[in-house]
Amino acid sequence: MGGMTDDTDGKTGGGKTGDDQSAAGRPDNGAPGFTRRFLMLAGGYWFGRTRVTVWAMTVALVVLTIGQVSIPVLINLWSERLFDALEQRSMDRLMTMIGLVGLIIVYNIVIVVLHLRVKRRLQMGWRDWLTRKLLEDWLRRGRHHQIAYLPGEHDNPDGRIAEDIRITAEVAIDLGHSLTYCALLLVSFTNILWMLSGTLTVTVFGSELSVPGHLLYVALIYAVVGTSIAMLIGQPLVNAVNRRQGYEADFRFALARIRENGQTIALLHGESAERGHLTGLFAGVARGWNRQTAALANMMVFSASYSVLSAAFPILVAAPRYITGAITLGVLMQTAQAFQQTVGALSWPIDNLPRAAEWRASVERVLNLHDALVRLDREVCDVPDGHIQVVRADEHKSLTFTGVAIDEPNGTAVVHSFDLEVRPGDRVLIGGDATATIRLFRAVAGVWPWGRGLITLPAHTRVFFMPERPYLPHATLRAVLAYPGTASSLADDKAADALVSVGLPDLVDRLDSLDRWDEVLSVPERQRLGFARLLIRRPDWIFLEDATDSLDPPAEEELLTLMERELPNATLLTIGHHAGLDAHHGRKLVLERTNGAVTLREEVREVLPATESAA
Template structure:
């Protein structure tokens, strides 16, 4: 992404926060922070004036003037502490407010209508969305506030100390032999040239850092994702003794981290060496420039020190890009990762909005699920199934045969999270649709919450939950309803599928879609679950994908894929 496009896209994103529903609070914080920054600049000017008065008092050997400066220092000391503390609180409030807004904005876009699933096959950089949302949103907002404040402060310093440095420079006559040229404000011009050369050289040294920082963030995210994946599948890994394979994978990913770390270290080394030398030289350079005028008696010691401090402030302000190369590189890399995820989500919205090569979902007033010339396809346009045209009425039990993968794609098309293909699917406007995957998602927390998921409040009574657990044969879990566990690791696959059945009984939907929902159960237990559905939900329509022949007697029709 070019620099111009990057800043335009970032400003568009920042504008959403500036104009959000909390805009009065946001603008108030920003204005107050800017006001405090102005006060910081004024304090810096006052400190240089105090320093000049102090050195003049020392040069004059005046004890009375020295005591006056001690009293002024006490006032400046208290004011600086109060200003610094208030500024810190306001800055951190703005950072956490912006981060909270951006984080919710991104995960709301991501976790919406299956976008988190639909984004997977699409081109673009959208890997490891967890890291982009958790870490990159933090860096984007915190660094933006820090860099924005330091830039404003540098501009204010430039404005404030240019006048000070100009007045302290006096007039220097440049003798060329054949002519004498008066130079006004020579220290200002030296500071500009000095800072320009330093910024240009620092920029050249810092260019590799942006790419190295972005590569490191991606490598770190891949490593975290691999560890998380292993944790989520720890039981499967343990059963087949695949720990050696996982260790090799971890080692390979960490070697990539080391590789990009070394590249980033080389870039940081160059910048740090330059920055250290620049800072060291900047302390002595302005004094050496002004020393001849002091030795010749044209300026006082206080003026010399004030000139040196003003020169340092001005060059620091002019060198803002060079001094913040590392922070800018890290910030830009995080912003680009956030923008790429949001652009991919916008791509999803555009893809879903298209009608060509897309399955259309419509609602019907009739109690039927109808397929009108439906073909399941891939994102690239490849067709996977012949044309499907049929109607499934209320209360029917239909078994999908053939490819279980294609059957799962058909279920996702019905759910609206896989639109690739063609044709029309008519959904009944009356009655709820309930999809049972092979493994229900059981979030970490209490078992009661896991059973009621995704409901955020308790809509099922204790009696209803206990009855459903007894019906499926999980009465032993009644005593653990308020126990907190990572249930996908704590329960066996059979118990997890039975909990999926508990959810079904509690929700009592009219349209049920079973995707190998009982494949981990014993044949008799699978038949028992199917009989339980028939008994408890006699009017429900049932569509099932199953490799087992145990429950074929429960289905009245078949759909071959």
């Protein structure tokens, strides 16, 4: 349950049968295609609150792309005049051409710089929008916790949100820009190449046949053949990129886990085991790299041949007309350039296939995460009668469980159906099956929807969940104590009183110190800090999940007595198995496992006087 939740409200969802879950893990034959799924997820950026600015930047990017296309057109026209001047040995025309190329350079600089700024702003804006959208869906009502239990290809959500969204937004605009550029270039140089080709006369069976714009047809055939071969050779590259990204994500996630649990690993001297685990994961990275290298090598064999041939082929095709005197040297070079630009525009798939493969693999990873979150809502959390519902009600003063049964995500029963009422002021100890007790608390918190039944909490009350290991964000100690509230909401005296009360007076002077508190503090100190949060929050309903298991008996007794004294009217539900806990609870629930599932029974107990408890 990471950290603390308060004022839990709304409804959460529940379980599915095993058949439902397996069906959910299979692809739906009626599901939208890749392009439609991508537009449904990411297209909203152009229709949101900032759509005017977004569309203005998009139009500006298209206009600047047209400006970029005009550069090679100007260079093509300039080349014709330059080589004609060289052929005629005209110094005056040569100097004019030098001046003109200077103007073209200045114009190109302006276009390129403006284009870069607009494109990068659009890329970051789209990435920011997508990141916010995924984070809103993921970090909502425990979805980040629940999704880990769903089958499907949505592991390592941190990498998908941080890296794959970046690639999705940046590369999509890069590819869109390059495709638009090539399309406009094709339109521009198709017209130029058509005019420069003239008319080719071919004799067929004794009849003369005129073929206007023959070089354009040659360029089209050349590009189509090259693109077709490249698509066939490059097809394995898509799968290779996808597999490699999966291996890389697993390796990054394992490294992050070691960083997060460094202290525990060091205490257990587990470095050797972690090195072995990382070595195995990196072997997967190497396999993915090698498979991608093999696929790229096949692609490069063709690309290297194709690029060299593309430079020589247009001159060889147009050379006979120059030799016969039909065209000048300037027209020959202009024709060769136009041919190269036309073939280059038509070769967009060849040039961009590796990057497009990487982009599609990242988009699929983002879509899989989004689809899993949608599926979680559609098939689990939004099914009225197929999940555990947690609601707030004004007419209820107690915590009630009505027909509540808890399941695993695959439909396996964890806790049989039961009814229970916890009245205000009750102090309930919950013991027995460890898995069942944890699932029960998760259900009350609204983050374990699998099962059925209704859990009702009183409205307008504060609820506090304290897990076994409190979540301590990387922030100032004041922010840690106030979490999930803001640091500014916690006054010095209130924070200091709480720290002193729980036995952490040495931390009072470090309220505004920034540190990795989950590493700096020992486990018992972190549990004491959890009680300090409790005193600051002063909730009406308290749920403790093995929150004193690392404390020695005197410290445990001290903190529980402190809680009773400071919050005498609070309702307490505790998961724990220490003998010392019994004296602080008037009711005891036992979750017993029989025949694979758990049933709940209650033992009624009287709270012992404080003197007996101390004894």
